[in-house]
Amino acid sequence: MSEILQKIASSLYAGEAATVADLVQQALDQGIAPQDVLSGGLIAGMDEVGKDFKDGILFVPEVLIAARAMHAGMGVLRPLLVAGDIPGAGKCVVGTVQGDLHDIGKNLVRMMLEGAGFEMIDLGTDVRPEAFVDAVRKHQPRIVGLSALLTTTMVNMKSIIEALEEAGVRGSVKVMVGGAPVTAAFAREIGADGYAPDAATAVDVARGFVG
Amino acid sequence: MAVTLGIDTGGTYTDAVLVDQASGTVIAGAKALTTYHDLSIGIGEAVTAVFDGQAASPADVSLVGLSTTLATNAIVEGRGSPLCLLLIGYDPALLQQYGLERDLVAQDVVYLRGGHDGAGNEVEPLDEVAAREAILARRGRVEAYAVSGYFGVRNPAHELRVRALVEELTTHADGKPLPVTCGHELTTRLNAVRRATTVALNARLIPLLRELIATVRRTLDALSIAAPLMVVKGDGSLVRAEWAIRRPIETILSGPAASVVGAWYLAGCRDVWMVDMGGTTTDIAVLRDGHPRLNSAGAQVGRWRTMVEAVDAHTVGLGGDSLVRLDAEGRLVIGPRRAVPLCMLSSEYPGVVDALRRQAGARQRDGLAAQFVLAQRRAASELSEADQALMQHLDGGPQPLTALVEKLRYGSLAVRQIEGLEARRLVLRAGFTPTDALHALGRFERWNAAASRIGAELLARQAGLSPEAFCERVVSGVSNRVTTALVSKLLSDEAAPPDWKRENAAAALLARALGDEPASDLDCQLALRQPIVAVGAPVEAYMPRVVRQLHTELIIPPHAEVANAVGAVVGSVVQQLQATIRPLDGEQYFRLHLPDGVHDFGTLEAGVAYARQVVPDRLKALARQAGADHVEIHTSRVDQSAPVQAAWGQPIYLGTQLTFTAVGRPALT
Secondary structure (H helix, E strand, O other), X not given: XXXXXXXXXXXXXXXXXXXXXXXXXXXXXXXXXXXXXXXXXXXXXXXXXXXXXXOOOOOHHHHHHHHHHHHHHHHHHHHHHHHHOOOOOEEEXXXXXXXXXXXXXXXXXXXXXXXXXXEEEEOOOOEOHHHHHHHHHHHXXXXXXXXXXXXXXXXHHHHHXXXXXXXXXXXXXXXXXXXXXXXXXXXXXXXXXXXXXXXXXXXXXXXXXXX | OOEEEEEEEOOOEEEEEEEEXXXXXXXXXXXXEOOOOOHHHXXXXXXXXXXXXXXOOHHHEEEEEEEXXXXXXHHHHOOOOOXXXXXXXXXXXXXXXXXXXXXXXXXXXXXXXXXXXXXXXXXXXXXXXXXXHHHHHHOOOOOEEEEEEOOOOOOOHHHHHHHHHHHHHOOOOXXXXXXXXXXXXXXXXXXXXXXXXXXXXXXXXXXXXXXXXHHHHHHHHHOOOOOOEEEEOOOOOXXXXXXXXXXXXXXXXXXXXXXXXXXXXXXXXXXXXXXXXXXXXXXXXXXXXXXXXXXXXXXXXXXXXXXXXXXXXXXXXXXXXXXXXXXXXXXEEEEEEEOEEHHHHHHHOOHHHHHHHHHHHOXXXXXXXXXXXXXXXXXXXXXXXXXXXXXXHOOOOOEEHHHHHHHOOOOOHHHHHHHHHHHOOOEEEEEOOHHHHHHHOOOOOOOOHHHHHHHHHHHHHHHOOOXXXXXXXXXXXXXXHHHHXXXXXXXXXXXXXOOOOOOHHHHHHHHHHHXXXXXXXXXXXXXXXXXXXXXXXXXXXXXXHHHHHOOOOEEOOOOHHHHHHHHHHHOOEEEEEEEEEEEEOOOOEEEEXXXXXXXXXXXXXXXXXXXXXXXXHHHHHHHHHOOEEEEEEEEEEEEEXXXXXXXXXXXXXXXXXXXXXXXXXXXXX
């Protein structure tokens, strides 16, 4: 792997947004393909962030800063990726369920998945089941990610899965759920396809769905 | 003496049996050929024949049970009457985006504003003006209406309103409205698209089943049988014919269901695998604790997946009348095409034997030897010129396929033309079948064995075998296919559907288990933990090898050859109703979803108590309408909850499912 890609990865890990953006531009000037900059630099760095977050070496603020750096790098890269028509990992709709305004966990997942090459559609917080169905119709994602941080709103995850079932599209999307009180057993009981206890695992689960 | 009369219209044969009501024993059985263009002809012949032995008189019949392939066949062949599908609150853009429109069955689909959400709250008021207009515009052009509302199973209010409008606006001078079915009447499950499929198929079948019931009734009247007529549902239970006319979709897989019930009754076993071998197909199903296992995902018929819970049967295109041929590489192929056995054909047309002798003297085209084509019935609609010419050749009786191919001058294209006519049931193919192999080997004697022997010689010569060795290979080939199908069914249920063509290691293990690789150092044995009950006509010839391969016990009960007709009359009447209770607004109140609407309660137990109070009486009434007597109600309750992370408190309550089941004996009046 070329030296500059490694630099991009480590600057991203350190959360140096401006440096990452500069390095991405330099890499492109050197003639490295945008796809290679993405996978060898940005995604490689974000993968390390994910691993260390899972192991408790990094905490939420560091991940957010790293994600911001990722975002800066993507700002340079994105126009070229679209122009080159490079297929991403797939589309993913995320949102926090109805009645729940927590968004840090959901945002982390969004950024980590973006870092892993997914095209993210974020519906925000307090999202009604019908809004998830509408988003599925509009974007035809491969994955729908649901977040809930309250035991009182977790039951709404089931309502969303039921709404997808009623719409006749349940078999066309994979549903993964997460949030501090959520368990794997809960995910199984409501008929979700996957459960992730943290944002880094969410990437593994999502990759498993599309891989 | 009171007897019950069971009738089964199968792919090849229509069977009839008489069961003595006091002792429960089968006292007579008879078979006739199924007449597809008019099922009542075969039914009339079988029923007449079952009384020939004077075991009972038609006046003794207290109940008639019918299992029919009509609904299944009609769906597979795309037959049915014009219908209008009224969808309430559906999103046409979503259906289009996901290509779900083709699952709607009907050509004529009307989208109405309205519908509910998952909690059963109205999303938008029903557009009654549009509903009226749509119904009136189609009056006289359709024969039935189907109604399905978005989340109609959580709140049927809009479906019920549209149904009332159809009944109000389509009532004829005779006071009867056109048939109309709602989605929530057929299922309580979510998936608005599949409910639309199910309700549309149901509406399309209503006139067909009504016609069949009327002709069966006339046939019975002609024989002076005045007993109540019941029909077997796909779950093996019985319903009164008038009820089946309203819900014909519930009779899909009626045939396999009747076989399982008949096998259970005749063999007296509660936990067995059932193999029903007919002329055209073989059905494999499992009986658990005396009940056929049902397919909870909903029965698939043709290209449609319905929401009907029917017997979980695996059907293979293999039977005693499967066409046996050699493919281009000289490999033996049995089925799935059905043919009239040579022995049966030559019993009716003795000239066939000479025609076969002539073929034996000449060099044969591959794949066509020993096959004949015969006319089945006159076409109801116009035929193309080419088809007319072909049908004319058949006026004088069955013609050898090779001769037709030469006469028609477009060589093998004629074969395709014949296949087209076969699909329309205008002509039949005849040829060498497993039944012929048994005749040639002297193990079965009903028809003309001479034709079977010459047919065997013809094919054996091509295969480079002696006629005996060839016939043995056909017979063991049938057994191998049954064993393979059983193993495939089991693996599909428990692990994953095997793909024997691509999974070489699995195929090699199976071949060793079947005993096809005696030279291998590796022996492989499969053992089925339950016995196999085999029913249908030729099971004695094929099943012993199957149970040897699966190291299990074989039960061939008395009257096995007419088990499906027995199953048509020994089942119970079963009606089920599911009630769901869901917490709303963080368990501030609880909502009970019933077929008449939603009811809210302050506590879960208040909702449960209300359901237990009102549902049993309604269900009893429903079961009586469906033809039950001595009705008993069983209730089961499942509370669904799921754990949260430690330190976050108690498990979360998700909802309660109450299942009410009414079981009764068929009423005899």
